[in-house]
Amino acid sequence: xxxxxxxxxxxxxxxxxxxxxxxxxxxxxxxxxxxxxxxxxxxxxxxxxxxxxxxxxxxxxxxxxxxxxxxxxxxxxxxxxxxxxxxxxxxxxxxxxxxxxxxxxxxxxxxxxxxxxxxxxxxxxxxxxxxxxxxxxxxxxxxxxxxxxxxxxxxxxxxxxxxxxxxxxxxxxxxxxxxxxxxxxxxxxxxxxxxxxxxxxxxxxxxxxxxxxxxxxxxxxxxxxxxxxxxxxxxxxxxxxxxxxxxxxxxxxxxxxxxxxxxxxxxxxxxxxxxxxxxxxxxxxxxxxxxxxxxxxxxxxxxxxxxxxxxxxxxxxxxxxxxxxxxxxxxxxxxxxxxxxxxxxxxxxxxxxxxxxxxxxxxxxxxxxxxxxxxxxxxxxxxxxxxxxxxxxxxxxxxxxxxxxxxxxxxxxxxxxxxxxxxxxxxxxxxxxxxxxx
Numbered sequence: 001x002x003x004x005x006x007x008x009x010x011x012x013x014x015x016x017x018x019x020x021x022x023x024x025x026x027x028x029x030x031x032x033x034x035x036x037x038x039x040x041x042x043x044x045x046x047x048x049x050x051x052x053x054x055x056x057x058x059x060x061x062x063x064x065x066x067x068x069x070x071x072x073x074x075x076x077x078x079x080x081x082x083x084x085x086x087x088x089x090x091x092x093x094x095x096x097x098x099x100x101x102x103x104x105x106x107x108x109x110x111x112x113x114x115x116x117x118x119x120x121x122x123x124x125x126x127x128x129x130x131x132x133x134x135x136x137x138x139x140x141x142x143x144x145x146x147x148x149x150x151x152x153x154x155x156x157x158x159x160x161x162x163x164x165x166x167x168x169x170x171x172x173x174x175x176x177x178x179x180x181x182x183x184x185x186x187x188x189x190x191x192x193x194x195x196x197x198x199x200x201x202x203x204x205x206x207x208x209x210x211x212x213x214x215x216x217x218x219x220x221x222x223x224x225x226x227x228x229x230x231x232x233x234x235x236x237x238x239x240x241x242x243x244x245x246x247x248x249x250x251x252x253x254x255x256x257x258x259x260x261x262x263x264x265x266x267x268x269x270x271x272x273x274x275x276x277x278x279x280x281x282x283x284x285x286x287x288x289x290x291x292x293x294x295x296x297x298x299x300x301x302x303x304x305x306x307x308x309x310x311x312x313x314x315x316x317x318x319x320x321x322x323x324x325x326x327x328x329x330x331x332x333x334x335x336x337x338x339x340x341x342x343x344x345x346x347x348x349x350x351x352x353x354x355x356x357x358x359x360x361x362x363x364x365x366x367x368x369x370x371x372x373x374x375x376x377x378x379x380x381x382x383x384x385x386x387x388x389x390x391x392x393x394x395x396x397x398x399x400x401x402x403x404x405x406x407x408x409x410x411x412x413x414x415x416x417x418x419x420x421x422x423x424x425x426x427x428x429x430x431x432x433x434x435x436x437x438x
Contacts (some may be wrong), residue, residue, distance in 0.1 A: 261316025
């Protein structure tokens with residue numbers, strides 16, 4: 001007599017949005033594996049019968065990508081390719097009630113702080129002993145380390161506090177323990193992330209404590225690079241710069257979104273700083289950490305931005321000569337303070353302003369890169385692609401910054417460092433030869 005077999009579930013986690021979302025997916029991945037469940041991350045085979053989509057709800061383009069991804073898997077469910085579709089993350093947290101009505105075939109929706117409930121739905125226990133342990137979806141040699149959740153800043157355009165709540169720092173001891181665990185498994189670069197790194201510690205230590213955290217992490221054996229992303233200019237803790245200068249394994253690199261170069265627009269955006277104070281801060285940073293790489297992002301087309309305001313921002317970028325720069329067009333987000341203002345700047349004008357800034361930055365980047373020709377840099381190699389090994393210098397964060405390309409005719413090990421002499425430079429990439437392995 002034949003007995004009916006029990007189908008084995010396989011779960012595929014799909015991650016959209018920022019590196020903070022990626023860390024959340026890695027924690028979920030680790031918990032599911034800890035429950036001995038079959039789980040993959042962004043499987044290319046579409047062989048999983050359960051899909052968990054970790055969404056982004058930051059701006060219009062991100063929301064559209066999240067909606068389209070959900071619809072793709074809803075269609076797959078209706079076609080019998082998958083059995084269950086679950087949605088979590090920022091979009092789900094913010095628009096759950098509306099989405100439940102619009103997409104009734106999604107099996108369940110979860111907010112950003114509902115991982116235990118999601119695990120229970122997936123028939124998994126939340127294992128406290130796995131807190132701080134993380135299976136990486138990035139290459140093993142680098143990892144994002146989320147040091148805090150949420151944000152207390154009042155920026156007029158940003159919905160992150162609505163989706164992620166108030167700023168909550170993780171303890172230094174927990175972060176050091178996680179860093180040691182990652183280092184034991186081959187991680188060489190830690191990228192510190194939070195909505196606002198510079199606020200770290202105010203809630204649990206009653207002071208800005210990023211510098212102490214950096215020192216403690218710099219002591220972890222095996223960690224060769226520590227990189228800071230998402231600093232806030234208002235109230236910037238200058239002691240961070242001393243640690244960056246003095247500790248050789250802390251990269252001379254800072255990602256600090258500035259949003260605009262107009263004092264009037266900074267006031268409308270509720271950023272708590274003026275352009276003049278911003279320029280003073282940039283000068284101080286460059287003086288305290290010679291050779292530092294500064295990355296920033298800007299928003300164009302915010303309500304109230306005139307041609308004159310935009311020209312101020314353009315002139316600001318021209319003066320500051322940032323090493324790395326990205327530009328967003330303003331997205332009108334409901335429930336934010338900016339949403340009370342009319343979104344009256346035409347989309348074409350927003351895009352023209354963004355293109356103008358990126359054209360300016362392309363020229364700045366080309367000039368800065370040309371200065372690197374003939375020099376030798378320590379490079380961490382991430383992958384092989386086409387006819388090149390592709391890596392990054394201390395000045396480059398994964399995915400968002402410049403890359404160094406070395407011909408695949410040379411021998412390079414992925415995940416290792418090497419000294420590379422730069423022979424040629426383009427606007428956003430460098431080409432070179434390995435002169436010695438490290």
